Amino acid sequence: MAHPHLPAPTSPLRRRTLLAGSALTLAGTAAATLPAQRAFAEDAGLDPTGTTLAERAVPEAGPEGTYRRLTAGDPSPFLVREDALENPPRKARTDTRVPLAALVQFTDQHLLDAQSPMRFEYLHDVTGSAFRPQESLTTQGSVSLVERVNALERGPHTRRPLDCVVTTGDNTDNHETVELDWFLAVMDGGEITASTGADGTWEGVQTSGDRNYWNPAGGVGDRYEQAGFAPIPDLLDRATASHRSPGLDVPWFSVFGNHDDSVSGTLPSDWGFLAEIYTGSWKFTGFTSDAANRQLESRVRTAATSSIDGTRAPGITASADPRHDHEVTPDERRAPFTIEEYLHAHLDSAPRAGAPGHGYTEQNVAERTGHYTFEIAEGVVGIALDSTNRAGFTAGSLGHAQYRWLERVLTEGSSRSYDAVGRLVTRQAEDTYFLVFSHHTPDTMNNLLLAPGEPEPRRAGWDVANLLGRFPNVLAWVNGHTHTNAVELRGHDVPERRYWTVNTASHVDFPQQARVIEVVDNRDGTLSLLSTIIESAAPYEGDSLATLYRELAFNDLHADLAQEGEAQDRNVELLLTAPGR
Numbered sequence: 001m002a003h004p005h006l007p008a009p010t011s012p013l014r015r016r017t018l019l020a021g022s023a024l025t026l027a028g029t030a031a032a033t034l035p036a037q038r039a040f041a042e043d044a045g046l047d048p049t050g051t052t053l054a055e056r057a058v059p060e061a062g063p064e065g066t067y068r069r070l071t072a073g074d075p076s077p078f079l080v081r082e083d084a085l086e087n088p089p090r091k092a093r094t095d096t097r098v099p100l101a102a103l104v105q106f107t108d109q110h111l112l113d114a115q116s117p118m119r120f121e122y123l124h125d126v127t128g129s130a131f132r133p134q135e136s137l138t139t140q141g142s143v144s145l146v147e148r149v150n151a152l153e154r155g156p157h158t159r160r161p162l163d164c165v166v167t168t169g170d171n172t173d174n175h176e177t178v179e180l181d182w183f184l185a186v187m188d189g190g191e192i193t194a195s196t197g198a199d200g201t202w203e204g205v206q207t208s209g210d211r212n213y214w215n216p217a218g219g220v221g222d223r224y225e226q227a228g229f230a231p232i233p234d235l236l237d238r239a240t241a242s243h244r245s246p247g248l249d250v251p252w253f254s255v256f257g258n259h260d261d262s263v264s265g266t267l268p269s270d271w272g273f274l275a276e277i278y279t280g281s282w283k284f285t286g287f288t289s290d291a292a293n294r295q296l297e298s299r300v301r302t303a304a305t306s307s308i309d310g311t312r313a314p315g316i317t318a319s320a321d322p323r324h325d326h327e328v329t330p331d332e333r334r335a336p337f338t339i340e341e342y343l344h345a346h347l348d349s350a351p352r353a354g355a356p357g358h359g360y361t362e363q364n365v366a367e368r369t370g371h372y373t374f375e376i377a378e379g380v381v382g383i384a385l386d387s388t389n390r391a392g393f394t395a396g397s398l399g400h401a402q403y404r405w406l407e408r409v410l411t412e413g414s415s416r417s418y419d420a421v422g423r424l425v426t427r428q429a430e431d432t433y434f435l436v437f438s439h440h441t442p443d444t445m446n447n448l449l450l451a452p453g454e455p456e457p458r459r460a461g462w463d464v465a466n467l468l469g470r471f472p473n474v475l476a477w478v479n480g481h482t483h484t485n486a487v488e489l490r491g492h493d494v495p496e497r498r499y500w501t502v503n504t505a506s507h508v509d510f511p512q513q514a515r516v517i518e519v520v521d522n523r524d525g526t527l528s529l530l531s532t533i534i535e536s537a538a539p540y541e542g543d544s545l546a547t548l549y550r551e552l553a554f555n556d557l558h559a560d561l562a563q564e565g566e567a568q569d570r571n572v573e574l575l576l577t578a579p580g581r
Helices: 036-042 135-152 177-188 235-239 272-278 290-304 339-348 362-367 400-412 461-468 545-555
Strands: 056-059 070-073 079-081 098-106 164-167 190-192 243-245 252-254 372-377 380-384 416-418 424-426 433-437 474-479 486-490 499-503 513-521 526-535 572-577
Touching: 056 526, 056 545, 070 545, 098 135, 098 372, 098 433, 135 177, 135 235, 135 243, 135 513, 135 526, 135 545, 164 380, 177 190, 177 243, 177 339, 235 545, 252 380, 339 362, 380 400, 400 461, 433 513, 461 474, 474 513, 474 526, 499 526, 499 572
Parallel strands: 079 572, 098 164, 164 252, 380 433, 433 474, 474 499
Antiparallel strands: 056 070, 098 513, 190 243, 372 380, 416 424, 486 499, 513 526, 526 572
């Protein structure tokens, strides 16, 4: 439900600069050394059960570069980040604080049709996301994450019942209709059969006999087997068997990601011949032209590094036909969905708990927009942004109209703000705290290409970051996209203008984590965001599909284990000066 004092979306959609005083390191003497057990002692109400404050997935002993099983490891430490404060916080704040909201962030689930002909697996040495050994198990992994949230029920620090889940984009992998169906079934509850094409026959690259990919039946001598991957002959049969999601027990809200909007999250959806491949029998394994393949690799490399210079990259040679050396069974369910179809699917879904439309409205459909406001709890409002660019590429930006809408929303809910030159402005307004959600981080919102047929100028991440810093009621900007846990302070000379950017790892690549965020008023002139990392409910050991999903992700030849981030990016208390103090 939209906050009554906030305007509904009314306009069509259309580089990061660090502000003065920002810091990546922990401030204060306690912040970098505070052990987890001390935090527990000071927070008598903490229940770490089901979170990484109790245990987390770690590899068994063995040399790096070899296949290793996972097991339960020591808790991830809890740190206090005082970066935003002028003076150290009161130690007794846990006795006086009042919980305002508790939510969970999912991001980058990448529900994936691994048998689709419209994939670029042969480029996985260019970008590891083109092929993952665990990619047949995305639905099972996400169901286990839903089960974790349902079992958690409450924020671990405040014990406040969870208000909602917000999933910050890349809910699907290749914006296929069938992937969207699976995603909604995972989140709302329902039966899932994660298979396309021929019944009972796997037609993806994992049965191709190609040594470039992991063939779980074994006997191929592929590069994964050489790295220690053991055969699991029944894996693909089990992966495509029907299974059920219980659905989330709390309301959930949806945000667009670039993989929900473009071919493989990279190429513009208006390339007609690529759209035809989705539902055809040709398995895309590259172009007949070597020059065209090099152009495609260049595009993918450009997109993977999020380096957009504001000009459209060279297109693929028109005469470059796709290779025709592999066939699959056509399936109309693979058709790429449109923006309107994505929105309608959310509006037509049947959630177990509240939030009809999952934030989207008929107005979003009519205007082809993906931004909206929603009430997380009394006095705490979420702002969902659509940072995708219809022109393609992985990086994002905001259309000018959406940027102005954001400014209006923040103004309507703020009695205090600062103008563009830093002057304090006061007004009659009912104050509310804001959490802003988008798929892209400020750093990755540098794609200023104009969308086809939409000449509206685009606004970069640094511009949006500066806008948020003008409103003291903004507490955090929460996002995904990079598949990495990272928490940064957006600093300013004026303490009340500081806020946090909270970036969370994906649920497709290791460490496959999500994040609980509890908002509290410490009643001492400070606020806190209590961040706690959670993993799926899958046991660390065994052969359940969700367990294998995590284990295979850890051992992926392209896995980047640094994506778990540092301790300061995971279980942390993020302090802020309360507005007006």
